[in-house]
Amino acid sequence: MLSLHPEQAPDGLMILAGDDEYYTIELGEADRTIFLLHGGGPGCTAWSDFAVVSQLFAKHYRVIMPDLLQYGQSSKKTIKGPMWDYHSGSIVRLMDSLGVVEADFICNSWGGTIALRLASRFPERARSLTITGSMPVFRGPLFPLPEGGRRGRNARDVYYGGEAGPTLDKMRALMARLEWYNPDLIPEETVKMRFEQRLNAEEMALAAMSDNPRGEWQEMEPVLKDVACPTLFCWGLQDDFLTPDYPLMLMNMVQRGQLHILDASSHHLQEERPEHYFHIVHGFLQQPMTY
Secondary structure (H helix, E strand, O other): OOOOOOOOOOOOEEEEEOOEEEEEEEEOOOOOEEEEEOOOOOOOOHHHHHHHHHHHHOOOOEEEEEOOOOOOOOOOOOOOOEHHHHHHHHHHHHHHHHOOOOEEEEEEOHHHHHHHHHHHHOHHHEEEEEEEOOOOOOOOOOOOOHHHHOHHHHHHHHHHOOOOOOOHHHHHHHHHHHOOOOHHHOOHHHHHHHHHHHOOHHHHHHHHOOOHHHOEOOOOHHHHHHOOOOEEEEEEOOOOOOOOHHHHHHHOOOOOEEEEEEOOOOOOHHHHOHHHHHHHHHHHHOOOOOO
């Protein structure tokens, strides 16, 4: 059985993409390129979210793992204007800097909404999408979203709030409550990695400004119909943010959607069930992309 404990991160490079700088790790050598776009929880980076499963993908693909803007070692500047427009355009500029014309995007949460906007604006740049735990639409198909769609924001406020501020125990509790199905499996290395990253002075300053530096919120429902590439929604059955009826709704909003629900997993199934996640997504990527 594959160990869930992440190895030491390999050295990455700072890549200039227009006015933005991305700290980027690359693995594997192949003609086909995949981008792994991480989630938006406190302390998340490309390596914290994809360290173990990236090793499996790297046996078959060129794997590019950027820390998203305002996370990890990438640029921490304030984003102005519509947020998903900015992020998606910036990732395309990163692709240009890396000489990547077209890529498959495998994404968790925050990164998935960026990829959906990228595919709707720049369809020629996205070969396929795999979306896990993302919330591009601010409603549920049958019921209101948990905590009015603000569960992530509320959890971030709890993590940073109180007299103690961020602590290792609060990070572990956040991951156990919202991201992993079985909290006993959470690697202590990942807890420490995210806790130490979230002590970064620039990230603390951004957190103190709440959502203000993230840009203007965009409702994505009107543009999902423009996502034309094959799109797999790979979801945890016990996702604490969005139950499986939500990705079923999204699957019907894009042009070529598929849905896979994985049991015994929550919001970070690529970490908790990396072997299953890899085989599901790799099988999807090996399907004919035209039909």
